[in-house]
Amino acid sequence: MSGIEDVARLAGVSKATVSRALSGRGYVAPPTRLRVSEAAASLGYVVSSSASSLVTGRTSNVGVIIPVINQWFFSSIIEGVERALVERGYDLMLYNLTKTHEERSRVFEYYLVRKRVDAVIAVTLEITPEEAETLLALGKPIAGIGGPLEGIPTLSIDDVAASRLATEHLLLLGHRDIVHVGGDVDEQMDFHVHSKRLKGYMEALTAAGIAYDETSYIAARFDIPGGYSVAKQLLGDPRRRPTAIFAASDEVAIGVILAARELGISVPDDLSVIGIDGHPLAEMFGLTTVVQRPDLQGEQAVDWVIRQLEQPGWTPPVHHTTVPANLLIRSSTAPPRRPTP
């Protein structure tokens, strides 16, 4: 494996010139640059990133910490982040932050600090004040995806607004009896997404002058089976059956649709269903949804941190930025069926 010295010798210049020619920093006469590049190419030379980081202090690595990998929303973010990173010549170091305290502190206190990353992207991370401090203390660009984080620039859809939008869509169609099947508000993970989506729902109802009580909201596990089992309960009892369900995620909504189908309830004739996310399966279920693009959020976060890296002084919107989420109407919502005469 040849080093910079070999290239220098072959090109008949000094190591310094090779370094300048190849990195693009500093003046090099075009012909010289050409000779150097050719020499490098012919030797198959690539810089040693450790040597280079040792002196520059930059690793061109970005750390991504994420609580789950195995779910559409999260893996889509990873995909977006990876795409944007590779495009800009950075590498992605992935850390799956599970719930065990031990592992969390290992990541925070060891991995991230170990001079291995230039910046950090924290996805849907509910962190303690101390952890936040550790992150900030790194003095490295950080961006969060998924919700506000104390002192850290973050990015997400406006959950309250998205959820209001979904609910208003149903209201506009004429629904008055809308149940919200959402995540468990007491499960504090995820930046309070659950409580925000619940809030948007309540706001919309209130604005429309419709009362809600504790039976209007049901907590479900935040996946297809979760929505399914809740809906099975809810829809099984014809007296409780609403004309519409606003599910806090598409997966929950799909579960609801599956349950409805099994109970012989036709969607949207007998029941309208709406979700949030833009999950790929939404299409095949004809699910009406509020689309957010997690991959684009990932790209955006990368933009932020890279920009801070490359033009020092620039800072992203210091608090919380929301990206647009769009209502995508498919066939799972319709006006409520009028009582047959």
Place this chain on the structure above:
Amino acid sequence: MSGIEDVARLAGVSKATVSRALSGRGYVAPPTRLRVSEAAASLGYVVSSSASSLVTGRTSNVGVIIPVINQWFFSSIIEGVERALVERGYDLMLYNLTKTHEERSRVFEYYLVRKRVDAVIAVTLEITPEEAETLLALGKPIAGIGGPLEGIPTLSIDDVAASRLATEHLLLLGHRDIVHVGGDVDEQMDFHVHSKRLKGYMEALTAAGIAYDETSYIAARFDIPGGYSVAKQLLGDPRRRPTAIFAASDEVAIGVILAARELGISVPDDLSVIGIDGHPLAEMFGLTTVVQRPDLQGEQAVDWVIRQLEQPGWTPPVHHTTVPANLLIRSSTAPPRRPTP
């Protein structure tokens, strides 16, 4: 940010001793070691990985190259790999290898070579001979997941056997008219998984003395909508309707079940369905499946490469190793319904 020198001064020893004490390599008197650790802790010292890799030549990074992130099978592998890596003190660098030639070569010729990783795990990678050579030429431990790879130790379930197992299960129940809904054999991605699963199916039929023809196998997109649309076609025509379907993946199988439900075909009374994978959704659909654990395959691959790293000379089984896949019978398969008298 304090360096090894600061720790040495505070502990009253030399830099070399600090290095030994903290890395665990070489003899250090227990009391000394203690003093050093305390000094390090009080200063919040962590080694500079670039400095350390520069001299040792090891980065404690493992590169993972994977064609898709956003699908259960793949993200489960990533999860398993990450878990195993963190446990052993390594970091994961993720590369999503898409189909564009440009990006592929960038990863192969640049990222992986750039002295950034100690080992590589290649997931379900269909690579050209030149790419394989590049990988081997790195002289670094490599493991593949998902199928045999020229000259590289790899790991997967035995697709032929798994698929034979699934088919035999249906045969044993008495089915004689079994259609295989699989991936498109002509799509050469994925280590020929599709053709192997088709092969296992054919072998089982042949062994049972049952003929098959070109109508016995239908290609589908390898996901839920793919299975759905194929099944919608197939099952829509009562004359073509088989008594059982062997889907080449659980997602395809779920699509089949959804289509059957829509057509009013009861599973398993009118149609038995079996899949392969052990997808989490299988449970809620009562899907009988052949379970493989992609996350465990990821862990296994990590074992291999780390072991090679840590005990030079050791080599994993040089060709292809298969891990067990187990039949998990749920409710979606049953004996074919006898023609009503």
Place this chain on the structure above:
DNA sequence: CTGAAAGCGCTAACAG
């Protein structure tokens, strides 16, 4: 525009 020289922060012999 280019070269010489001085480290970046750490580890690995090698002597004590």
Place this chain on the structure above:
DNA sequence: CTGTTAGCGCTTTCAG
């Protein structure tokens, strides 16, 4: 068991 010494391969002043 511990200290001294010599780099690892590059980038970056600072002079030409």
